[in-house]
Amino acid sequence: MIHESAFVHESAFVDDPSEVGPGAKIWHFSHILPHTKVGENCVLGQNVMAGPHVTIGDGCKVQNNVALYKGVTLERDVFCGPSCVFTNVLTPRAHIERKDEFGETRVKQGATIGANATIVCGNTLGAYCMIAAGAVVTRDVPDYALMAGVPAKRIGWVSRAGERLAADLTCPRSGERYVAEGDTLILVED
Template sequence: MAPIIDPSAIVDAGAVLGNGTRVWHFAHVCSGARIGAGCSLGQNVFVASDVLIGDRVKIQNNVSVYDAVVLDDDVFCGPSMVFTNVYNPRAAVTRKNEYRPTRVGRGATLGANCTVICGVSIGQYAFIAAGAVVNRDVADYALMAGVPARQIGWMGRHGERLAFSPDGSALCPHTGELYLIRHGRCQLLSDAQAVSI
Protein backbone atom coordinates (compact mmCIF):
# COMPACT_ATOMS: atom_id res chain seq x y z
CA MET A 1 0.00 0.00 0.00
CA ALA A 2 1.51 3.31 -1.07
CA PRO A 3 1.92 6.22 1.36
CA ILE A 4 -1.16 8.43 1.76
CA ILE A 5 -0.32 12.13 1.60
CA ASP A 6 -2.87 14.87 2.20
CA PRO A 7 -2.93 17.43 -0.66
CA SER A 8 -1.98 20.21 1.77
CA ALA A 9 1.17 18.38 2.93
CA ILE A 10 4.61 18.86 1.37
CA VAL A 11 6.87 15.85 0.85
CA ASP A 12 10.08 16.98 -0.81
CA ALA A 13 11.67 14.92 -3.58
CA GLY A 14 14.21 12.54 -2.07
CA ALA A 15 12.23 11.78 1.09
CA VAL A 16 11.53 8.07 1.59
CA LEU A 17 8.17 6.98 3.04
CA GLY A 18 7.28 3.36 3.76
CA ASN A 19 4.14 1.52 2.72
CA GLY A 20 0.94 2.70 4.36
CA THR A 21 2.48 5.75 6.02
CA ARG A 22 0.02 8.64 6.32
CA VAL A 23 1.03 12.30 6.16
CA TRP A 24 -1.77 14.59 7.33
CA HIS A 25 -2.71 18.24 6.79
CA PHE A 26 0.04 20.86 6.46
CA ALA A 27 2.87 18.48 7.35
CA HIS A 28 6.30 18.93 5.75
CA VAL A 29 8.79 16.10 5.16
CA CYS A 30 12.18 17.27 3.89
CA SER A 31 14.36 15.64 1.26
CA GLY A 32 16.59 12.98 2.81
CA ALA A 33 14.20 12.02 5.62
CA ARG A 34 13.63 8.27 5.91
CA ILE A 35 10.29 7.16 7.35
CA GLY A 36 9.25 3.53 7.78
CA ALA A 37 6.01 1.69 7.03
CA GLY A 38 2.69 2.21 8.76
CA CYS A 39 3.59 5.56 10.34
CA SER A 40 1.26 8.48 11.02
CA LEU A 41 2.42 12.11 10.81
CA GLY A 42 -0.26 14.42 12.19
CA GLN A 43 -1.24 17.94 11.27
CA ASN A 44 1.63 20.48 11.18
CA VAL A 45 4.35 17.86 11.69
CA PHE A 46 7.79 18.81 10.38
CA VAL A 47 10.46 16.18 9.62
CA ALA A 48 13.97 17.45 8.78
CA SER A 49 16.38 15.94 6.25
CA ASP A 50 18.69 14.04 8.61
CA VAL A 51 15.97 12.10 10.43
CA LEU A 52 15.37 8.35 10.59
CA ILE A 53 11.95 7.11 11.67
CA GLY A 54 11.17 3.40 12.07
CA ASP A 55 7.95 1.50 11.37
CA ARG A 56 4.56 2.16 13.00
CA VAL A 57 5.68 5.44 14.60
CA LYS A 58 2.88 7.86 15.54
CA ILE A 59 3.75 11.56 15.58
CA GLN A 60 0.83 13.65 16.78
CA ASN A 61 -0.04 17.22 15.74
CA ASN A 62 2.44 20.10 15.96
CA VAL A 63 5.67 18.11 16.45
CA SER A 64 8.95 19.05 14.74
CA VAL A 65 11.48 16.25 14.35
CA TYR A 66 14.78 18.03 13.73
CA ASP A 67 18.06 16.83 12.21
CA ALA A 68 20.00 14.19 14.19
CA VAL A 69 16.88 12.56 15.68
CA VAL A 70 16.28 8.81 15.33
CA LEU A 71 12.95 7.25 16.31
CA ASP A 72 12.96 3.45 16.48
CA ASP A 73 9.90 1.32 15.65
CA ASP A 74 6.61 1.89 17.51
CA VAL A 75 7.55 5.23 19.11
CA PHE A 76 4.67 7.54 20.11
CA CYS A 77 5.24 11.31 20.04
CA GLY A 78 2.40 13.12 21.82
CA PRO A 79 0.84 16.38 20.63
CA SER A 80 3.16 19.40 20.65
CA MET A 81 6.11 17.59 22.22
CA VAL A 82 9.48 19.14 21.40
CA PHE A 83 12.84 17.87 20.14
CA THR A 84 15.95 20.06 20.07
CA ASN A 85 19.24 19.47 18.27
CA VAL A 86 21.50 22.30 19.44
CA TYR A 87 22.29 22.57 23.15
CA ASN A 88 23.05 26.29 23.28
CA PRO A 89 21.33 28.00 20.32
CA ARG A 90 21.82 31.63 19.37
CA ALA A 91 20.19 33.30 16.39
CA ALA A 92 23.44 35.10 15.51
CA VAL A 93 25.70 32.03 15.89
CA THR A 94 25.60 29.21 13.32
CA ARG A 95 25.86 25.83 15.05
CA LYS A 96 24.73 23.39 12.34
CA ASN A 97 27.96 21.43 12.84
CA GLU A 98 27.18 21.06 16.57
CA TYR A 99 23.97 19.03 16.38
CA ARG A 100 23.75 16.49 19.20
CA PRO A 101 22.10 13.19 18.22
CA THR A 102 18.99 12.01 20.00
CA ARG A 103 17.70 8.43 19.87
CA VAL A 104 14.33 7.19 21.08
CA GLY A 105 14.12 3.43 21.60
CA ARG A 106 11.51 1.03 20.35
CA GLY A 107 8.03 1.41 21.81
CA ALA A 108 8.83 4.52 23.88
CA THR A 109 6.13 7.11 24.59
CA LEU A 110 6.86 10.84 24.64
CA GLY A 111 3.89 12.54 26.30
CA ALA A 112 2.12 15.68 25.15
CA ASN A 113 4.14 18.89 25.53
CA CYS A 114 7.24 17.12 26.86
CA THR A 115 10.66 18.40 25.77
CA VAL A 116 13.63 16.22 24.85
CA ILE A 117 16.92 18.10 25.13
CA CYS A 118 19.34 17.00 22.40
CA GLY A 119 22.10 14.47 22.98
CA VAL A 120 20.12 11.93 25.01
CA SER A 121 19.06 8.34 24.48
CA ILE A 122 15.62 7.24 25.63
CA GLY A 123 15.39 3.50 26.28
CA GLN A 124 12.93 1.08 24.77
CA TYR A 125 9.38 1.23 26.15
CA ALA A 126 10.29 4.18 28.38
CA PHE A 127 7.38 6.48 29.18
CA ILE A 128 7.89 10.25 29.39
CA ALA A 129 4.99 12.00 31.14
CA ALA A 130 3.22 15.00 29.64
CA GLY A 131 5.13 18.23 30.17
CA ALA A 132 8.35 16.56 31.37
CA VAL A 133 11.77 17.90 30.33
CA VAL A 134 14.27 15.15 29.55
CA ASN A 135 17.89 16.29 29.86
CA ARG A 136 19.68 12.98 30.49
CA ASP A 137 19.59 9.40 29.23
CA VAL A 138 16.53 7.35 30.16
CA ALA A 139 16.62 3.61 30.96
CA ASP A 140 14.47 0.97 29.25
CA TYR A 141 10.93 0.85 30.73
CA ALA A 142 11.55 3.92 32.94
CA LEU A 143 8.62 6.17 33.84
CA MET A 144 9.83 9.78 33.87
CA ALA A 145 8.03 12.92 35.03
CA GLY A 146 8.78 16.49 36.07
CA VAL A 147 11.11 19.36 35.23
CA PRO A 148 13.79 18.20 34.93
CA ALA A 149 12.44 14.67 34.43
CA ARG A 150 13.09 12.18 37.23
CA GLN A 151 12.31 8.50 37.28
CA ILE A 152 9.17 7.80 39.31
CA GLY A 153 8.60 4.15 38.39
CA TRP A 154 8.60 1.55 35.65
CA MET A 155 6.23 0.87 32.75
CA GLY A 156 5.56 -2.38 30.90
CA ARG A 157 5.42 -2.76 27.13
CA HIS A 158 1.62 -2.42 27.19
CA GLY A 159 1.82 1.01 28.85
CA GLU A 160 0.81 -0.16 32.32
CA ARG A 161 2.68 0.94 35.45
CA LEU A 162 4.52 -1.97 37.08
CA ALA A 163 4.28 -2.68 40.81
CA PHE A 164 7.35 -4.64 41.93
CA SER A 165 7.27 -7.08 44.84
CA PRO A 166 10.14 -7.25 47.37
CA ASP A 167 11.80 -9.99 45.30
CA GLY A 168 12.14 -7.53 42.39
CA SER A 169 9.50 -9.06 40.13
CA ALA A 170 6.34 -7.61 38.61
CA LEU A 171 3.57 -8.85 36.36
CA CYS A 172 1.97 -6.56 33.82
CA PRO A 173 -1.66 -6.24 34.99
CA HIS A 174 -2.87 -6.40 31.39
CA THR A 175 -0.65 -8.96 29.62
CA GLY A 176 0.76 -11.02 32.50
CA GLU A 177 4.31 -10.48 31.20
CA LEU A 178 6.98 -10.95 33.86
CA TYR A 179 9.50 -8.18 34.58
CA LEU A 180 12.51 -8.25 36.89
CA ILE A 181 14.65 -5.52 38.43
CA ARG A 182 18.31 -6.54 38.36
CA HIS A 183 21.20 -4.19 39.10
CA GLY A 184 18.88 -1.20 38.92
CA ARG A 185 17.58 -2.11 35.47
CA CYS A 186 14.16 -3.40 34.44
CA GLN A 187 14.03 -6.31 32.05
CA LEU A 188 11.25 -8.32 30.46
CA LEU A 189 11.64 -12.07 30.77
CA SER A 190 10.85 -14.22 27.78
CA ASP A 191 8.72 -17.32 28.34
CA ALA A 192 11.85 -19.45 28.19
CA GLN A 193 13.62 -17.35 30.82
CA ALA A 194 10.56 -17.40 33.10
CA VAL A 195 10.40 -21.21 33.01
CA SER A 196 14.07 -21.47 34.03
CA ILE A 197 13.67 -19.33 37.18
Protein backbone atom coordinates in the same frame (compact mmCIF):
# COMPACT_ATOMS: atom_id res chain seq x y z
CA MET B 1 9.88 8.05 -3.22
CA ILE B 2 6.35 7.77 -1.90
CA HIS B 3 4.96 4.23 -1.81
CA GLU B 4 1.75 3.86 -3.80
CA SER B 5 -0.21 2.76 -0.71
CA ALA B 6 0.92 5.78 1.34
CA PHE B 7 -1.37 8.77 1.81
CA VAL B 8 -0.03 12.33 1.69
CA HIS B 9 -2.58 15.08 2.20
CA GLU B 10 -2.68 17.65 -0.59
CA SER B 11 -1.52 20.38 1.82
CA ALA B 12 1.57 18.40 2.90
CA PHE B 13 5.00 18.52 1.22
CA VAL B 14 7.47 15.68 0.77
CA ASP B 15 10.84 16.89 -0.55
CA ASP B 16 13.09 14.77 -2.77
CA PRO B 17 14.95 12.67 -2.01
CA SER B 18 12.85 11.19 0.79
CA GLU B 19 11.16 7.87 1.40
CA VAL B 20 7.60 7.30 2.60
CA GLY B 21 6.80 3.65 3.27
CA PRO B 22 3.73 1.58 2.51
CA GLY B 23 0.60 2.44 4.47
CA ALA B 24 2.06 5.66 5.90
CA LYS B 25 -0.26 8.63 6.38
CA ILE B 26 0.97 12.23 6.35
CA TRP B 27 -1.70 14.76 7.27
CA HIS B 28 -2.45 18.47 6.78
CA PHE B 29 0.36 21.03 6.52
CA SER B 30 3.15 18.56 7.31
CA HIS B 31 6.59 18.85 5.71
CA ILE B 32 9.06 16.02 5.13
CA LEU B 33 12.47 17.49 4.31
CA PRO B 34 15.12 15.82 2.12
CA HIS B 35 16.92 12.62 3.11
CA THR B 36 14.17 11.64 5.57
CA LYS B 37 12.73 8.14 5.86
CA VAL B 38 9.18 7.56 7.06
CA GLY B 39 8.59 3.85 7.69
CA GLU B 40 5.66 1.56 7.01
CA ASN B 41 2.27 2.31 8.57
CA CYS B 42 3.42 5.52 10.25
CA VAL B 43 0.95 8.29 11.00
CA LEU B 44 2.18 11.89 11.04
CA GLY B 45 -0.49 14.30 12.27
CA GLN B 46 -1.10 17.88 11.26
CA ASN B 47 1.79 20.35 11.08
CA VAL B 48 4.57 17.79 11.59
CA MET B 49 8.05 18.72 10.33
CA ALA B 50 10.65 15.98 9.88
CA GLY B 51 14.16 16.37 8.56
CA PRO B 52 16.44 16.72 6.94
CA HIS B 53 18.22 13.42 7.66
CA VAL B 54 15.62 12.00 10.07
CA THR B 55 14.56 8.36 10.38
CA ILE B 56 11.07 7.43 11.52
CA GLY B 57 10.73 3.67 12.04
CA ASP B 58 7.81 1.47 11.09
CA GLY B 59 4.58 1.91 13.03
CA CYS B 60 5.42 5.28 14.61
CA LYS B 61 2.72 7.78 15.49
CA VAL B 62 3.74 11.44 15.56
CA GLN B 63 0.94 13.68 16.77
CA ASN B 64 0.19 17.27 15.72
CA ASN B 65 2.76 20.09 15.93
CA VAL B 66 5.92 18.02 16.39
CA ALA B 67 9.27 18.95 14.77
CA LEU B 68 11.86 16.19 14.29
CA TYR B 69 15.18 17.86 13.54
CA LYS B 70 18.32 16.51 11.90
CA GLY B 71 19.85 13.88 14.16
CA VAL B 72 16.58 12.48 15.53
CA THR B 73 15.98 8.76 15.04
CA LEU B 74 12.73 7.12 16.06
CA GLU B 75 12.94 3.34 16.12
CA ARG B 76 9.80 1.31 15.39
CA ASP B 77 6.48 1.84 17.24
CA VAL B 78 7.40 5.15 18.92
CA PHE B 79 4.57 7.46 19.99
CA CYS B 80 5.23 11.22 20.06
CA GLY B 81 2.44 13.13 21.78
CA PRO B 82 1.09 16.44 20.51
CA SER B 83 3.48 19.38 20.62
CA CYS B 84 6.34 17.44 22.17
CA VAL B 85 9.68 19.13 21.50
CA PHE B 86 13.03 17.80 20.31
CA THR B 87 15.85 20.31 20.71
CA ASN B 88 18.78 20.23 18.32
CA VAL B 89 21.46 22.44 19.97
CA LEU B 90 22.31 22.68 23.69
CA THR B 91 23.13 26.40 23.79
CA PRO B 92 21.36 28.17 20.91
CA ARG B 93 21.90 31.84 20.10
CA ALA B 94 20.19 33.65 17.24
CA HIS B 95 23.40 35.45 16.27
CA ILE B 96 25.67 32.34 16.24
CA GLU B 97 25.40 29.60 13.59
CA ARG B 98 25.47 26.19 15.32
CA LYS B 99 24.17 23.78 12.67
CA ASP B 100 27.36 21.72 13.01
CA GLU B 101 26.55 21.18 16.71
CA PHE B 102 23.22 19.36 16.29
CA GLY B 103 23.02 16.57 18.88
CA GLU B 104 21.97 13.03 18.00
CA THR B 105 18.78 11.88 19.71
CA ARG B 106 17.67 8.25 19.59
CA VAL B 107 14.25 7.09 20.72
CA LYS B 108 14.23 3.30 21.03
CA GLN B 109 11.48 0.86 20.09
CA GLY B 110 8.07 1.26 21.69
CA ALA B 111 8.85 4.45 23.65
CA THR B 112 6.06 6.94 24.42
CA ILE B 113 6.57 10.69 24.74
CA GLY B 114 3.70 12.65 26.29
CA ALA B 115 2.19 15.91 25.10
CA ASN B 116 4.38 19.00 25.49
CA ALA B 117 7.36 17.00 26.80
CA THR B 118 10.81 18.30 25.86
CA ILE B 119 13.64 15.98 24.83
CA VAL B 120 17.02 17.73 25.08
CA CYS B 121 19.29 16.67 22.22
CA GLY B 122 22.12 14.21 22.72
CA ASN B 123 20.10 11.79 24.83
CA THR B 124 18.76 8.29 24.23
CA LEU B 125 15.30 7.22 25.34
CA GLY B 126 15.21 3.53 26.19
CA ALA B 127 12.92 0.91 24.73
CA TYR B 128 9.30 1.06 25.96
CA CYS B 129 10.02 3.96 28.30
CA MET B 130 7.22 6.45 29.00
CA ILE B 131 7.84 10.18 29.28
CA ALA B 132 5.06 12.04 31.12
CA ALA B 133 3.33 15.02 29.55
CA GLY B 134 5.30 18.20 30.16
CA ALA B 135 8.45 16.42 31.37
CA VAL B 136 11.89 17.72 30.37
CA VAL B 137 14.36 14.93 29.58
CA THR B 138 17.95 16.10 30.19
CA ARG B 139 19.75 12.72 30.30
CA ASP B 140 19.55 9.18 28.95
CA VAL B 141 16.45 7.22 29.96
CA PRO B 142 16.58 3.49 30.82
CA ASP B 143 14.40 0.90 29.09
CA TYR B 144 10.89 0.68 30.64
CA ALA B 145 11.43 3.80 32.81
CA LEU B 146 8.47 6.03 33.72
CA MET B 147 9.85 9.57 33.72
CA ALA B 148 8.15 12.75 34.98
CA GLY B 149 9.04 16.25 36.12
CA VAL B 150 11.43 19.08 35.32
CA PRO B 151 14.07 17.81 34.98
CA ALA B 152 12.58 14.35 34.39
CA LYS B 153 13.29 11.73 37.02
CA ARG B 154 12.35 8.06 37.09
CA ILE B 155 9.20 7.65 39.18
CA GLY B 156 8.53 4.01 38.36
CA TRP B 157 8.56 1.38 35.65
CA VAL B 158 6.17 0.54 32.81
CA SER B 159 5.66 -2.67 30.83
CA ARG B 160 5.85 -3.13 27.08
CA ALA B 161 2.06 -2.73 27.13
CA GLY B 162 2.43 0.70 28.75
CA GLU B 163 1.04 -0.29 32.15
CA ARG B 164 2.62 1.06 35.32
CA LEU B 165 4.27 -1.78 37.22
CA ALA B 166 3.62 -2.38 40.91
CA ALA B 167 6.21 -3.79 43.34
CA ASP B 168 5.80 -7.33 41.93
CA LEU B 169 6.93 -6.02 38.50
CA THR B 170 4.20 -7.99 36.69
CA CYS B 171 2.22 -6.31 33.93
CA PRO B 172 -1.49 -6.26 34.87
CA ARG B 173 -2.48 -6.30 31.18
CA SER B 174 -0.17 -8.93 29.64
CA GLY B 175 1.10 -10.90 32.65
CA GLU B 176 4.70 -10.32 31.53
CA ARG B 177 7.16 -10.39 34.42
CA TYR B 178 10.21 -8.16 34.88
CA VAL B 179 13.17 -8.09 37.26
CA ALA B 180 15.04 -5.02 38.45
CA GLU B 181 18.80 -5.04 38.58
CA GLY B 182 19.88 -1.66 39.96
CA ASP B 183 18.62 1.04 37.62
CA THR B 184 17.80 -1.51 34.91
CA LEU B 185 14.58 -3.42 34.30
CA ILE B 186 14.71 -6.69 32.37
CA LEU B 187 11.85 -8.64 30.82
CA VAL B 188 11.80 -12.26 32.07
CA GLU B 189 11.58 -14.54 29.04
CA ASP B 190 9.66 -17.72 29.92
